[in-house]
Amino acid sequence: xxxxxxxxxxxxxxxxxxxxxxxxxxxxxxxxxxxxxxxxxxxxxxxxxxxxxxxxxxxxxxxxxxxxxxxxxxxxxxxxxxxxxxxxxxxxxxxxxxxxxxxxxxxxxxxxxxxxxxxxxxxxxxxxxxxxxxxxxxxxxxxxxxxxxxxxxxxxxxxxxxxxxxxxxxxxxxxxxxxxxxxxxxxx
Amino acid sequence: xxxxxxxxxxxxxxxxxxxxxxxxxxxxxxxxxxxxxxxxxxxxxxxxxxxxxxxxxxxxxxxxxxxxxxxxxxxxxxxxxxxxxxxxxxxxxxxxxxxxxxxxxxxxxxxxxxxxxxxxxxxxxxxxxxxxxxxxxxxxxxxxxxxxxxxxxxxxxxxxxxxxxxxxxxxxxxxxxxxxxxxxxxxx
Numbered sequence: 479x480x481x482x483x484x485x486x487x488x489x490x491x492x493x494x495x496x497x498x499x500x501x502x503x504x505x506x507x508x509x510x511x512x513x514x515x516x517x518x519x520x521x522x523x524x525x526x527x528x529x530x531x532x533x534x535x536x537x538x539x540x541x542x543x544x545x546x547x548x549x550x551x552x553x554x555x556x557x558x559x560x561x562x563x564x565x566x567x568x569x570x571x572x573x574x575x576x577x578x579x580x581x582x583x584x585x586x587x588x589x590x591x592x593x594x595x596x597x598x599x600x601x602x603x604x605x606x607x608x609x610x611x612x613x614x615x616x617x618x619x620x621x622x623x624x625x626x627x628x629x630x631x632x633x634x635x636x637x638x639x640x641x642x643x644x645x646x647x648x649x650x651x652x653x654x655x656x657x658x659x660x661x662x663x664x665x666x
Numbered sequence: 667x668x669x670x671x672x673x674x675x676x677x678x679x680x681x682x683x684x685x686x687x688x689x690x691x692x693x694x695x696x697x698x699x700x701x702x703x704x705x706x707x708x709x710x711x712x713x714x715x716x717x718x719x720x721x722x723x724x725x726x727x728x729x730x731x732x733x734x735x736x737x738x739x740x741x742x743x744x745x746x747x748x749x750x751x752x753x754x755x756x757x758x759x760x761x762x763x764x765x766x767x768x769x770x771x772x773x774x775x776x777x778x779x780x781x782x783x784x785x786x787x788x789x790x791x792x793x794x795x796x797x798x799x800x801x802x803x804x805x806x807x808x809x810x811x812x813x814x815x816x817x818x819x820x821x822x823x824x825x826x827x828x829x830x831x832x833x834x835x836x837x838x839x840x841x842x843x844x845x846x847x848x849x850x851x852x853x854x
Contacts, residue, residue, distance in 0.1 A: 583778060589827055590774040596827050603829045623823055623832035624843045631819025635811055639777055639784050641791050644811035655812045659847050 490528055493518045497539040502594060506536060506601040533606045540598070541584065544572065544629075546607040550614050553664070562661030563653055565629075570649045573633055583638055617664055625663035632656060678716055681706045685727040690782060694724060694789035721794045728786070729772065732760065732817075734795040738802050741852070750849030751841055753817075758837045761821055774826060805852055813851035820844060 496518035500509040511532055515522040529535045537545050552568045553561045588595035603626070612622040636644045636652070644652070684706035688697040699720055703710040717723045725733050740756045741749045776783035791814070800810040824832045824840070832840070 586774070586778040590778050600827050600829050603827070608829070620831050620835055620839060621843055623829050624820070624840075624847070626829070627819035627823040627832070627844075628816045628847070629819065630822050631815035631817065632812070634818050634822070635815040639788050639791070641788055641796070641811050641814070643808050644815070647808055651808060652812075655809055656815075659812070659816070659850065662847065662850070 489520065489524070493520060493525055493528065494535070494539045497535050501536060501539060501598055506598050507605060511535070533602075536602055536606070544569070546611055549607070550611045553611070553615060558664075559661070561664050562659070563657040565660055566632075566653050566657045567649065569629055569632070570652060573637055574649075586634070586638060615664060617666070621663050621666060625660060628656065628659055628663070677708065677712070681708060681713055681716065682723070682727045685723050689724060689727060689786055694786050695793060699723070721790075724790055724794070732757070734799055737795075738799045741799070741803060746852075747849070749852050750847070751845040753848050753852075754820075754841050754845045755837065757817055757820070758840060761825055762837075774822070803852060805854070809851050809854060813848060816844065816847055816851070 493514065497509070497514045500514045500517050503509075504513070509532070511522050511525050514535065515525055518525075525535065529538060533547065534545075536542070549565065549568065552564050556564055585599070589599055590596075607626070608619050608622055611617075612619050615622075617625075632644075632652070635641050636647075647655075681702065685697070685702045688702045688705050691697075692701070697720070699710050699713050702723065703713055706713075713723065717726060721735065722733075724730070737753065737756065740752050744752055773787070777787055778784075795814070796807050796810055799805075800807050803810075805813075820832075820840070823829050824835075835843075
């Protein structure tokens with residue numbers, strides 16, 4: 479938040495709150511930047527200025543522990559045969575800082591207790607993550623969801639249920655075990 | 667429940683309720699058959715008669731969607747190079763009947779909202795599943811937890827968040843994608 483004026487922070491929060499209302503009412507697919515702007519009583523251009531796309535508004539509004547745009551960049555940037563390792567290291571970095579698994583736990587909580595949250599996340603994953611990332615990588619969608627399952631399960635076992643020895647393993651140890659599987663899903 | 671007398675069903679439920687109290691208060695490691703019997707005011711032999719081991723009492727008391735004893739048997743019974751497929755088929759069978767993912771969702775809900783439930787499950791997985799299954803299979807524990815992560819994540823993506831195309835894929839399609847990974851974890 480460095481360098482942001484207090485008024486900007488307030489406006490951002492105000493937009494994110496309006497976004498949560500709109501996503502909750504209309505789902506990921508139904509909500510629009512225009513609708514969120516109307517709800518927040520701001521100019522749509524301001525939302526584009528602060529967040530860029532609807533996808534980014536969604537990521538921030540729900541404090542998602544995973545940003546599909548960053549994910550795709552990390553996988554595409556660098557040698558393809560080490561993409562699995564880069565992706566696992568990205569996830570471990572995101573999940574372990576600043577508070578281990580806190581946002582993931584919050585997400586898990588809403589998804590498991592609230593069908594509306596599950597529906598929003600489902601739609602978002604199908605439209606934003608699968609359509610974009612799977613296409614960019616040339617990975618079939620079913621295999622992509624199996625890969626996502628491995629990463630989601632890793633977060634659960636390591637940060638939520640905290641099963642040993644996975645909970646205390648170093649990042650390098652986790653990468654050694656899990657990255658080959660992620661690479662397998664990417665390569666087919 | 668076929669063939670069980672009403673009194674038996676009541677006694678079982680009474681024991682399971684006492685078990686939940688004891689596991690909740692003392693954790694998986696601290697609770698004993700003797701303690702559960704005292705709580706339920708029944709003879710410990712009756713608990714052994716109904717459930718066998720403490721592990722089985724735990725599985726039934728928490729309505730766990732996965733029974734580690736059955737899991738180990740399924741993996742060990744039959745050719746080792748198809749163990750991954752047998753395990754995935756077992757899981758899909760357990761999770762999809764009678765109500766898809768219902769008990770898994772209940773488990774997820776308590777684990778994500780209740781640190782005591784997370785602790786119980788963690789202890790149970792470490793002691794009952796990992797120590798026994800990993801040893802029987804000769805699979806290192808860290809790899810075993812990564813395998814568990816793949817299966818847990820599969821249940822989340824397919825039954826809880828229900829992301830397509832994983833949610834509507836046939837069992838055979840899921841097996842084709844995920845079983846090689848489970849086999850990889852078993853083989854190392």
